[in-house]
Amino acid sequence: MKSLYFQDMNRYAIWVTALLLCACVSTKKKGGITRQEVKTAQRLIGLEFERPAIDTMRSYLERNRSGYLKMREFELPNETAPALYFDPFPVDFTFSAESPVQSWAIPDNVALPSDPESIAFLPILDLASLIKHRKISAIQLTELYLDRIRAHDSKLMSFITVTEDLALAQAKKADQEIASGHYRGPLHGIPYGVKDLASVPGYPTTWGAAPYQDQVIDETASVVKKLEEAGAVLLGKLVSGSLARGDVWFGGKTKNPWDLSQGATGSSAGSGSATSAGLVAFAIGTETLGSIISPSHRCGVTGLRPTFGTVSRHGFMTLSWSMDKVGPIGRSAVDCAVVYDYIRGKDGLDKTVKPSGFDYSSKIGIEGLKIGYFQKLFEPDSGNVSPDLTKTIEEFKQMGIELHPLELPKEFPFSVFDIILRAEAGAFFDELVRSGGVDEMVEQHGGSRANSLRQARFIPAVEYLQANRHRAELIEQFTAMIQEYDVILSPTSGFNQSLITNLTGHPALSLPTGFDEKNRPTGITLLANYFDEAKLLQVAEAFQQAYSYHGLVPTGVKAGPTTEDRRVMEAVENDGLN
Known part of the structure; x- marks a missing residue:
């Protein structure tokens, strides 16, 4: 074994x-x-x-x-990982060859909307068309988003740091390059935000926690570097719940733009909230145990948690060396596909990254895919079922998809598996606990990150290793169970589904599916086999082509154009780019 x-x-x-x-x-x-x-x-x-x-x-x-x-x-530097690397892939697993970034088709006929709010909520490829064909400049688009941040973020609390000077400099460079004929592709001039676990030189990397609110790390996270090379414009650092837990940080609680009385959930709270509210065109989040899927679900956006080992974590805070993943949050599956294509692949700095192909442009008809669903999780006595979930299953069937029932593994000690996460987090934050800095964190209750880090010192190494042996069994069984399916549907709620797939390293996607009786977003999770992100995203895109539950303007930020919005639009109309 x-x-x-x-x-x-x-x-x-x-x-x-x-x-x-x-x-x-x-x-x-x-x-x-x-x-x-x-x-x-x-x-x-x-x-x-x-x-x-x-x-x-x-x-x-x-x-x-x-x-x-x-x-x-x-002293141990942050980037020093243990000499034990997590490898979830079966012994006979064949890795595909690393494929280059695809040639993305950018539409030619996108018209510039008449109001700034509509521009802010356009999908990435439409924004790319406007920039490529000089109907709007990168500077103007960046200023539009900066104005939206000023107008709305005081109530959302999705940004920790706005990198305005950097953003304007990057946008100016993008405009100069495009004017000279050097167009880098669909992310050139597109403004985005990154979760504040990623390091950006010259700006605080707070990890959402009071002990680190003045921390500046003089290196560029690999994902940020890749996006910079693609020409994207960094608007700022987005809220992470304190040390990647929840939606509470030292500045308050990040809100769901669809219901400002509700938190965005965590820990990629800022990434989900800002994307949903149209404060960024897309965002980068991280997940260890639900932190991309949960805020995407809550905020009504599309979030992709890639296969473990497809995207480098270099330059990001470590919570768990064997469970951390980095992925995109966008307003559509296509947005996530574009961003994922640019951030995946080896960087020579994260040893867990494996070669991965990504062929999204060669569309596979969904009628040719075998799609399963965890049938018992959709039954009335499961505790997950709502009228929306039942409706969503019917909507997939109406698309001509035959759903095949299957079940989650049962005979595993699920209740103790999170000791893996807690033990690894305890090791990374060893000095924080020993120095007493953990006492400075905002939350100190029984379920807080501070308390979790303290108790991690009492997890025996034997039990940590035993948990990983059970994890190996789970990986083999779950991989064998789902390998004949292309995509699997699951309720987002239900701890075992999220825990299992984060332990095994399989990819997942949060897909918005409508609204509940309180007009809050609802959603579903799609799962796939290792490195099958293309199929996952294609099924999600097909659903979004059939049903329009994505890319909508949340009620918490929906309003007429502000004075600043009008100023930006006047500049767009008067500068001759039209």
Whole structure:
């Protein structure tokens, strides 16, 4: 049986390592480890040794503690990952050759809308057409979005930092390049935002947490660099819930533009909210356990969580080395496809990134795809079913799609799998906990990130490895179960679906499907096999061509043009680009 981590490690040695952590986390601990301390620590891990065994271990535990204290004298850079890399792919998995960015067809006949709000909500390829054919300049489009940020973000709280000077400089460069005949493609001159887990030189990278609100990291995250090379314009850093948890950060709570009484959910809260509200043309989010899919679902936008290992995490905060993913959030499946095409692929800096092909332009008719659905999750007693979900299933059938029933795996210890995430987060934020900086975080309740980081020090290494062995079993079973299907439909709610696919590393997409009785967006999650992002996006695009639940203006930001909007439009009309 394949395992993800070392299999032949001495279990007893790892147990005593964990035991020492339980008994002696404090760096200030002096003197020998007592018999009572060991006996008390045993209760935390459900084991019991007799007195002779405990006495034999004590000197070994003290030696281990001495090693821990010595190790803490050496600083570890953020980008240093453990020498154990997560590999979810089956032994016989064949990777496709890395394919270049596609040649995207940009329409020629897009008319410039008469009002700024309509421009802000156009899909990427339409915006690209306006810029390419000089019906609007990158500077004007950037100023339009900056004005919308000024008009609406005080109530949404989706931005932590607006990078206005950088954005205007990048937009000016884009206009100069386009005027000289150097057109880079569909993202050239398109304004976007990036979740504030990504580093951008000269600007704070706060990770949404008070202890880091003045942190400046002098490097460019690989995804930001790739988008810069594509000519995209960075409007700012978008809210991450504190250390990638929830929608609460040191400045407040990020809101859902469709209902300002509701949070956007997290942790890519700012990315979902800003995209939905038309403050950016698209956004970059991250996901470890639902953080792209959840805010996309809540805010009524389309979010793609790619296969683990398709997009580099270099320059992003680490929450879990074996679970973190980076992906696009857009107003349509096509928007996500365009952005994904530009950010995927190796960068030589993230060792987990694998070669991946992406052939979105060669359309496969949906009638030729085998599409499944987790039937029991759609039944009335599942706790997931709403009238909207039932309607969505019928809408897929009306598209001529035959849905094949299948079930999620059941015989796994799902309730303990998140110890993998918590143990890895505890390692990355080791210094924050030991220094006491964790006490500065805004949320300190039982479910807070601060509390999660503290308790991570008490997860035994043996249990972490055992959880990963169960994870290996889950990967094999789930991969075998879904491999005959092209796409699978699932309710977005339901912890097991999200937990399973984040553990296995399979891709997912959040698709808006309508509105509930309170006019809040509803949605569904699409899943696919490893590196089958093209099929996932094509099915979503087909649905969005059939039903118009995407790209709409949220009620929380819907209003007539402001004075600033009118000023921008007058500039557009008077500068001769029309």
